[in-house]
Amino acid sequence: MLLIHCPYCDETLPEAEFAYAGEAHIARPADPMATSDEEWRDYLFIRTNARGPHYERWRHVHGCGRFFNALRDTVSDRFLMTYKAGVPRPDLPATEDAQ
Amino acid sequence: MSRYRIPGKGRVDHAAPVRFSFDGRSYMGLRGDTVASALLANGVHLMGRSFKYHRPRGAVTAGSEEPNALIGTSRGKGRAEPNTRATMQELRAGLVAESQNRWPGLGFDAGAVNDLLYPLFSAGFYYKTFMWPRAFWDRLYEPVIRAAAGLGRAPGEPDPDRYASRYLHADLLVVGAGPAGLAAARAAARAGLRVTLVDEHAEMGGALLSDPGVVIEGRPAWDWLAAVLEELRGLGVRLMCRTTAIGYYHQNMIGLCERLTDHLDSPPETAPRERLWRVRAARVVLAQGAIEKPLVFDGNDRPGVMLAGAAQTYLHRFGVLVGRRAAVVTAHDSAYFAAFDLADAGVRIAVLVDTRDAPPADLLDQARRRGIEVLAGHSVTATAGRLRIRSVRVNRVRDGQVAGGRAIACDCLLMSGGWTPSLHLFSHTKGSLIWDAAAQTYLPGETIEDCHVAGAGRGLWGYGAVLADGDAAGVAAASALGRAAAGAAPAVAHDRTGSGEAQRELPSDMAPSLARAFVDFQNDVTAKDIRLAVREGMKSIEHVKRYTTTGMATDQGKLSNINGLMIAADMLGKAPPQVGLTTFRPPYTPTTFGALAGYHRGSHFELTRKTPIDAWAEERGAVFEPVAQWRRAWYFPRPGEDMEAAVARECLATRASVGIFDASTLGKIEVAGPDAVEFMNRMYTNPWSKLAPGRTRYGLLLGEDGFIRDDGVIGRLADDLFHVTTTTGGAARVLTMMEDYLQTEWPDLRVWLTSTTEHWAVAALNGPNARKVLEPLVEGLDISNDAFPHMSVTECRVAGIPARLFRLSFTGELGFEINVPARHGPDLWRALMAAGAAHDICPYGTETMHVLRAEKGFIIVGQDTDGTVTPADAGLGWAIGKAKPDFVGKRSLSRPDMVAPGRKQLVGLLTEDGAVRLEEGAQIVDDPARPLPMRMVGHVTSSYRSATLGRSIAMALIENGHSRMGELVHVPMPGRTHRARITGTAFYDPDGARMKL
């Protein structure tokens, strides 16, 4: 069972308290009706499916209830970092240094 | 005592005899025995029959890696277990053990005819033989194969035992209490770490239990062991015997299964049988040692053939001789020590065959001193004997040429093909394995876990080396946690070091097609099978494994994987690491479902949510159905009524006068805040800005993909407060979706969301007399149609209880839904029942609710929709606020596929014969005369008998259904195909006049 750090509670807690919520940094277009069919398709369906570090969303569903972002390595299943929703996507090299 | 037990020897209690039975015969063993050691002490080697060929088999090991000696054990009703390893099951008084895979008896087994058909049952036999004709598979092959397959018999009754589970945190977890594990635990505990040490056996000590002659720190091994265990206890180390580390999970979480009562004569009635531990350890030392490899030669599976190390264990730990006249065949030095110990205990060593040309001189010296004949550069090519080995055939091998053989009489054959480091748990961490060409084995490489492999598990051999390595691992764990630790590698005298060579199958003068040289004993896979698999094109060990089933038995190939790999690699002409190694997965050894389930069984498996009205409904004789996690009253049968009769009565009573329904399970969410209306506009399809406080509206929720996700009536209580209802099953999902948008897309909106599902008890009153029942109970409010019209909401008091009163209808009748704080639910319900008595008020359940809503064509999300249905498909286009610039899902509604013709649309269906009720889920076709496979144009989503209409009604999703009104379609069902006409979905009171009384 993974241990996950909730950036709002500032606690590292068991995976069972959290729920996965898909890829991170996929912002809903400000005006969906102005998007082309292709742009809207990409927003709805097209995902990175990364092998290695992956920006993704989690929710501390059985805790504070907040959605937050994480950088997780999909090969090792290791969390490289977690950060609050709304924080800009951190660069990969920087996060590796931070670890 | 028995012929094969040495008085006073071993760690068993010679003063404590234990009686048990095996295959109905009574035997005597000693306290401290396993079933295997006790049977061996009685001269019994034959313990089971093999899986495929039903060949007679005996114990080949003395540990958890045992592939052959699998028995059924039982302790009364429900307490039966198949495939227990006789080498691990401790003896207890009255134990009833039975052999498996034989009929009628172990000595004569009819299934052994398979063994005579050996040439037929080659690798891939099932794939090749049962391919054709197709129909034979269902009717003949599969039933016959299923009946013949399987190991042991699954218990047929519920397990009456209890199983416990616990969490544990430790600085260091040491897996395996052999010399390396003991030294690691001691070094770490001396440095102040909180240490847990676990071992799967009944006592700690590992290999030391089988090597009492070794001297450590000046003491004989067993004295040293006792002293170390006492020191560990004094240092507060948690020592856990009979505890198997079954899996290594993320971030140093290790699963342990502790067996608590299987060894007890009469366990306390309330004691748990097993306990599953989830251990989170800062550091882990894996000291699981090494597993001895069998040698591969014809007849290597005959009872009496066993691993040399196992014979040494039976001698020292249990005081049992596995035979009187032993032959030995080895490719490793370690078997010499087993031979020496047996010889010293009085066993005649008939011959010691060494596959190597030049064994170490000192071992040859020691053999000569004991009068043991060593045949170096020789091979074993066959064994003889029916239910027990009688002789072994030995041949000289020179320059790859196998000379003629001679038979040497023996009553047991001890083999050693060297040792395989036990890296199963290390592999669970996705740790890399590195092929060591010199040792011809895999050794642990890198892992991302905070884990260290120590001792024989990383290829070390000899007590001095292993103890020093364990000590260093303990010191390293302490240093990693910031504790100063001083190493103290124990001094060892009379050490037993050694090395060996790796063999494939042994050289033989026998035709390879005839040799039954087993690689995987449990799945009956031979060297010939593996070579055949390679010849037929299997190039990866993963393919060889699946084609031959080698390594796929309950022992996960603990004995066979490396032999199988070496033979496949040899055949492919590649180095073993190029052929690969199959993946080890948890659990390390078979684990009971009970241990994994723990407390989560019966009513504790899943929670059951009950409404405040549940007790009343139960008293009233309701039949319940599960809906999401709720149990809901399904219908209220009167004496003599079946479901159909009860539902018909409930429907008619509601439409004729008044019915009452427990709607408490509806999901409820309060949306509050200055931006609540903006939030509602963005979430739901409908327009909310003009909805006045005190009014309600049907709300439709889409996913961003444009498909219907949920629906419900939503009331506006104030400018900044909405009372949202959701479907019973959708409450949590809808709240999550709302939170997601609010937190991550629109964090600027000042809105707060609160789940209030369980805060409110909800009684729904429906029927033309609903107002007459409710009116006298309402205080300070005029609920006449003019003052409180359809789709109103207000706060008031009902029966003296503060209430949120909705006027709405899910039945098509005049309807009210009264929400009161949950604790007042029963009072409200009783008051309504009392007030309704004069109008023959009828409580109804979910089935009647379904029928009444279907008569009106109201959909149930998840029944009439399936995640691919748009508002237009469902005929709900009217619920879309077309003037709104945006809402969740809006953009998707104009995607090309969403507006293309041919979409399935929700329609009504009336069978030509009104007595026929279509099956929900039945497929719909246009022309049943067409050849198969027939094109399906839709399916039935809802179907009921309508007592009100005196016929059946149905709803269906049909391609282009909205433009096919009045057309006939066909619905094939078991027995016959029915004809039905497409209609609108409102079967009853289509103008809605009755709701507005």
Ligand SMILES: [Zn+2]
């Ligand atoms: Zn949190």
